[in-house]
Amino acid sequence: MSMADDIETSETASVQVAVMRRRPALRVAMLTLGPILAAFVLSAVILMLVGVDPLKYYSYILQRGLFSGLGLEQTATRMAPLLFLCASLIIAFRAGIWNLGTDGQFLLGAVIAAATAPLLVGVLPGWLVLLVGFVLAALVGALWSILPALLRAYHGVNEIITTLMMSFLGVLFASVLVKLVFLDPATTVPQTRTLPVADRLPRLFDTSISSGLIWGLIAVIAVHLMMTRTAFGLRLRMVGANPHAAAHAGLSVPLLTMAVFALSAGFAGLAGASEILGVAGNVRADWNPAYGLMVIPLVFLARFHGIAAIILVFFYSAMLIGSESAARRLGVPQDFTLVLVASLLICLGLGEYIDHRMRQKEQ
Template structure:
């Protein structure tokens, strides 16, 4: 019941309110949601949703790792784009020289290293001086986004294109598909990563130390956990996973990176990380839901004459209802009613009047 209330109901309420908004705009919500299912699942479209799910799931795991330690890595945009631009800029030149297999490994490792390194400054400032990591990661993200544009224009620019972008990978050089599908093998990597990190966080001493550190860093020091080292390690792991997402996304789906492009995966996936209760495996169905919603929602919005940004309205509504259910759920854990006092009294008052008792009784 607790899982349903805190994880599923926010999504249900968001879809209901989204439907009311569609009605107010003169649109048919049943047709809109039906188009999402058709364009996100049916007719082979589920494969497109699974391709989109790959970087989203890795991004979700990256956020889960730091959130379990009560840390905030909000620099995902800069970390992702820096990893992506090195992959997109070097892949067309590297693959013909050393072959596919070694190139894949080298590019993935490079993307992981670049994205992880971009977390070092916020991690060190947090570990050494206790600086607010929300501010420092956002600042580093802005620098990374701007730096990506400079790298494209002055280092990786495709001379055959007037638009600032890297060279485009040959179709034959992209990541191979899972046999019988049009889903690249990066999807398997993302699922395996979710299972591995679920095991690490729930079945290893590192996961136990992480949870202790997340609950109380001061208490963690008393049991021999070095909070400074843990902070830096968590940021490096988070950044590395974001770099992995960037490498697989570029080599599996896009094939190039252009200036002023930012998929902003972290912003869209964050609510679902909390709905999954910070569980890597638990995040899989939520990430799949959003991937279907985003893939089918783009077409549904266009067909309905709406902006594609309407999907973000649904995401925002999920955040709102998640906050409400978390609030009432916390009161229930403290032995109180799941409803706020005023709402509970309003519900009880009619029944009290029928029985001749006061609302307080």
């Protein structure tokens, strides 16, 4: 074989390698952007069926959520609890565990933070009041996951069922705590005591953006690095990928399973604390923003990648803020955002199915 043939063969091989490397990246991009675009188109069709111009609806969302100073500040503030929930779900999903109980863990963490922080004002320094609130919220969230964790770790019970049940109970229990145990006697509305604005998380610069945003960003990046760059994260991922192989390698599968639940639920509790200690200041009875279930499709679209999750949370937060303005101007219910989320879930599932079929054909 001549030198020219060798060079040609080498160039052909390098091109093939480059194509093989591009295919996964292209596939991931299509599986991420494709469901988003399809969900917006499907939602646009629904809007047209009810007599609303989808272009006006989406333009109001962009104007309010992205292209106005106040809207951007509100978008950034809304991101904080969603980022903590992203960190929670990235830990669980990368470890092969379906923690679908984040809403209950979120609310219980919020209630505990709202109940304890106002009582500590004036007793402890301001920074310590906030720290205690966050720590207690994380502990309560982790404790609420013990039962599903034990059942999964030692009896192999499907955690999808148990975490959903515990979430349902957690939402109801949080409301009971507000109405009976932590009720503010100075108000007629059933709610906890209110943390004064001056004692909440500080604002960033001269804006209304809560510094909870910074802690949420740190949480997502730290979790991403832990799960992808550390030996502990590798152990957690091994447990989810192949428990039998992990046990054969000498890892304590039950203890690592418990650790995944505790970390994931703890971050969900921190999400609740960031919302209360940074923005709301109290918890009203029957309050449930259902952030946990709304964040799930974002984490899947991001393919459990921290940076991608941050970008998607930013756009989703802008959509939440903008939809409130669009609802007032066009008479669309604010809950229409949930229709968009549902459309996103459907399109995401269809995208995964199509990708699975294509992989089977390639093999």
